[in-house]
Amino acid sequence: MKLFVPSPGHINSLKELLKEKDKIYSIFMAGSPDYIGTGRSNLASPQLDEIAAQTEYAHKNGVKMELVLNSSCMGGRQLTPEGFRINHWYIEQLANMGVDSIVVADPYLVETMARDFEDITVVVSVLAFVDSPQKAEMFVNLGADSIVIDSNVNRHFDVLHAIRDSVDCELKLLVNEGCLYRCPFRYAHFNFFSHAFGPEPRPNVLDDYYYYKCLELRIESPEQIIKSPWIRPEDLKLYKDITDVYKIGGRTHFVEWILNCVNAYYGESYDGNLMDLLDCPKDLKDLFYIPNKSLDGILGKQWMNCKKVCGKCGYCKAFTKKVTQVYSRGGTEFEAHSPLDAFTVKA
Amino acid sequence: MITSEILKTRANFEEKLRKMIGRPILLIELDMFALPCGCAGITANTRGLEVDDLEVFEPQVLALVKEMAANLDVKPSVIFARLVPGSSIVASLNWRVLCSRCYPDFARGEGKTPRPDLYLLQFERRK
Numbered sequence: 001m002k003l004f005v006p007s008p009g010h011i012n013s014l015k016e017l018l019k020e021k022d023k024i025y026s027i028f029m030a031g032s033p034d035y036i037g038t039g040r041s042n043l044a045s046p047q048l049d050e051i052a053a054q055t056e057y058a059h060k061n062g063v064k065m066e067l068v069l070n071s072s073c074m075g076g077r078q079l080t081p082e083g084f085r086i087n088h089w090y091i092e093q094l095a096n097m098g099v100d101s102i103v104v105a106d107p108y109l110v111e112t113m114a115r116d117f118e119d120i121t122v123v124v125s126v127l128a129f130v131d132s133p134q135k136a137e138m139f140v141n142l143g144a145d146s147i148v149i150d151s152n153v154n155r156h157f158d159v160l161h162a163i164r165d166s167v168d169c170e171l172k173l174l175v176n177e178g179c180l181y182r183c184p185f186r187y188a189h190f191n192f193f194s195h196a197f198g199p200e201p202r203p204n205v206l207d208d209y210y211y212y213k214c215l216e217l218r219i220e221s222p223e224q225i226i227k228s229p230w231i232r233p234e235d236l237k238l239y240k241d242i243t244d245v246y247k248i249g250g251r252t253h254f255v256e257w258i259l260n261c262v263n264a265y266y267g268e269s270y271d272g273n274l275m276d277l278l279d280c281p282k283d284l285k286d287l288f289y290i291p292n293k294s295l296d297g298i299l300g301k302q303w304m305n306c307k308k309v310c311g312k313c314g315y316c317k318a319f320t321k322k323v324t325q326v327y328s329r330g331g332t333e334f335e336a337h338s339p340l341d342a343f344t345v346k347a
Numbered sequence: 348m349i350t351s352e353i354l355k356t357r358a359n360f361e362e363k364l365r366k367m368i369g370r371p372i373l374l375i376e377l378d379m380f381a382l383p384c385g386c387a388g389i390t391a392n393t394r395g396l397e398v399d400d401l402e403v404f405e406p407q408v409l410a411l412v413k414e415m416a417a418n419l420d421v422k423p424s425v426i427f428a429r430l431v432p433g434s435s436i437v438a439s440l441n442w443r444v445l446c447s448r449c450y451p452d453f454a455r456g457e458g459k460t461p462r463p464d465l466y467l468l469q470f471e472r473r474k
Binding site for chain 2: 207209212215220284286326328329330331332334335340343
């Protein structure tokens, strides 16, 4: 198993993470937002000298370093002469300091890196939304060495097998993204992040509509959490004929949280709240308790052959009612779990 | 104010909101604040609470927030919800003791929404 593990981006985090280096194949982190942003929020924005120091430290510990430059929108700047020059210069610096792989979402950057930087492994981001063999082939033809498959198809085994059969490159699965299945906010949200965590000018946003709405939808319909295409540690075995390369999301979390996920996925088992493992929406881990072990066997029994016609099926909704507990009186001596049925949840 | 008090108040308020609305509303953070202008008060950041809920349950919500304010010894001159404009989202409920500089900002407008992101539940006009 190759585990790609997030780092919040500063050397102290890296040192703590690499105390479990035997379980980690590669660290990944964002770079400076001043060049190419990323499609997610960042805690740190390491400058080139800090990235160089962290890359050296990772390599000394036998762990690879991956930089994530997966902005889903660069506003066309990447196509301008100045944008090309800056991006090219930045990637060149990363290549020269020994960064092993770079994750990008923009097809132009895939081709540019593949043509001009032989030593860099070119990784197609999950934010390129590769969800079909056709798209995978196109990215491979552009020069991709590795593709993180769109997590929306994490439970579409026919599609996963078709992608596996169509390309020879490495395939990665993002295992713990808790985003809504077929989320209607996905493109808009990642484009927003790309600008908020990319080069100036950055939008000064008070409230992240997409995030709040995502939480609202799940509070109204908690089965949306169950329908999200995360992969439980216990279910990795069902993906072994597709890939053994897994990516854990969560670079805005504490190291302790990240290492809990590393141990769960490395050990292929977790006895606790499923919400502990999902990188988002992290706020709901204090609301819902879903015993991870209660999901044993369901991927094979139900979701591997699911037709995704929820209105006719209702399995996830019924299952959610059965296993989900809601925390009440949190933070007091009276904290308890109540069954979801204790609330009249909107249909 | 000791932390155990504010924890208890957060939990109680969340519990009562949930019972009223019928959904597991999350009161994600309860803050007491003081601003340099002189305003002070309480902010309850909510997730899952919607504008429709306020419109339907306004008298009940108002009674609840007044009860909570009293528990925390706050006598608010304005109680409002902060919305994400143009959406169903209630981002927070706020109890504020207005300073003399900020009072006119609230006093000038009329109706429930003096600004697109504000929904007034109560405003005490000075005489």
